Amino acid sequence: MKISERDREIIKFVQGDIPLESRPFFPLAQSLDLSEEEIITRIRHWQEHGIIRRFAAILGHYQAGFTANALVVWKINTEDADRIGMKMASYDQVSHCYLRDVPEEFAYNFFTMIHAGSDKQLEKLVEDMAWQTGIKDYIIIRSIRELRKVSMEYEL
Amino acid sequence: MNSLDRVDRRMLDIMQNEFPLSPHPYQDLAVRLNISEAEVLERLRRMKKDGVIRRTGAILDSRQMGYYSTLCACKVEAERIDEAAGVINAHRGVTHNYVRDHQYNIWFTLTAPSYEEAMAIIYNIEQSAGVKVFSMPTLKRYKIKVSLNMGDSDEDQ
Numbered sequence: 001m002k003i004s005e006r007d008r009e010i011i012k013f014v015q016g017d018i019p020l021e022s023r024p025f026f027p028l029a030q031s032l033d034l035s036e037e038e039i040i041t042r043i044r045h046w047q048e049h050g051i052i053r054r055f056a057a058i059l060g061h062y063q064a065g066f067t068a069n070a071l072v073v074w075k076i077n078t079e080d081a082d083r084i085g086m087k088m089a090s091y092d093q094v095s096h097c098y099l100r101d102v103p104e105e106f107a108y109n110f111f112t113m114i115h116a117g118s119d120k121q122l123e124k125l126v127e128d129m130a131w132q133t134g135i136k137d138y139i140i141i142r143s144i145r146e147l148r149k150v151s152m153e154y155e156l
Numbered sequence: 157m158n159s160l161d162r163v164d165r166r167m168l169d170i171m172q173n174e175f176p177l178s179p180h181p182y183q184d185l186a187v188r189l190n191i192s193e194a195e196v197l198e199r200l201r202r203m204k205k206d207g208v209i210r211r212t213g214a215i216l217d218s219r220q221m222g223y224y225s226t227l228c229a230c231k232v233e234a235e236r237i238d239e240a241a242g243v244i245n246a247h248r249g250v251t252h253n254y255v256r257d258h259q260y261n262i263w264f265t266l267t268a269p270s271y272e273e274a275m276a277i278i279y280n281i282e283q284s285a286g287v288k289v290f291s292m293p294t295l296k297r298y299k300i301k302v303s304l305n306m307g308d309s310d311e312d313q
Contacts, residue, residue, distance in 0.1 A: 017211035020200050022193060023179055036179040043177060043214065051221065052214045057171035059304055063207040064168065065160070066304055071256065071263065078295075085298030097299035100227065100292040106260070111227070111292075115304055139258065147241045147253035151211065152267045154221045 003156050006032050010042050014055070015153055058151070066115040068122040068142075072129075073108035075137040081110065084133045088112050093125055108139060160208065163189060164199055165306035171212065172303045218267050224274050225267040226293040229260035232285075237262065243285040247277050260290065 176184035253264035
């Protein structure tokens with residue numbers, strides 16, 4: 001990707017945590033000799049091109065009240081992946097939904113990441129997903145301890 | 157657990173799904189919530205301090221950035237988890253890492269500038285930690301949107 005020094009600075013800035021100030025883009029705009037609007041226009045441009053997936057607040061799941069977080073893995077036929085993928089993706093509580101290339105000894109090839117307010121809610125939800133998709137072979141793999149959670153810092 | 161009131165929850169829903177990208181985002185948020193900008197900032201600072209908000213900013217797409225990413229799992233003896241975690245977390249491309257209740261008990265995500273670099277990191281982890289790492293790359297992505305529904309959208313008003 002060809003990119004200017006200014007763009008590099010903007011990308012670096014937005015990958016971090018923008019300041020909790022009335023005009024969060026002002027200091028960057030000043031240092032780059034741009035207007036705040038010009039910076040926002042760049043951000044929107046990258047959003048339109050899918051380089052920036054979202055501009056948003058990222059929450060601490062647990063602290064926000066989502067105390068039951070689990071990876072649920074399903075054993076499916078790959079030819080059913082699209083049908084199942086659409087169904088699973090439609091749940092609000094499902095944040096990630098992927099078909100993966102897995103080792104034979106594991107064999108559960110469809111992955112969903114689920115966030116719920118309690119274990120009971122989580123189990124109910126997974127039962128509903130199983131019912132809706134007809135996939136009965138799954139494992140709920142709960143997270144016991146967080147060893148790391150950060151955002152990737154991409155270098156251009 | 158932090159107690160979040162109705163205004164907090166509405167604010168979080170907006171911040172997750174339609175962050176107002178403007179020179180004065182918090183002023184825009186204040187108008188939508190019918191409170192002052194000072195109150196918006198005060199609430200956000202509190203939620204930041206309590207860990208409810210981790211950060212506010214852009215989420216970049218690894219593929220669009222030309223990066224390779226994969227989900228890895230390994231089986232580690234319980235007493236060696238911290239040691240293995242140290243080895244794994246030493247790599248900056250490891251962004252999420254969890255101990256989980258499965259025979260594969262450590263699960264981490266790895267993002268690297270290329271497939272080759274990712275494989276080199278995995279090899280390095282296997283050698284240094286003395287564990288076998290199973291890489292489970294994506295064949296097809298159906299959803300990636302971490303937006304926790306706080307249950308107080310504008311439509312509820």
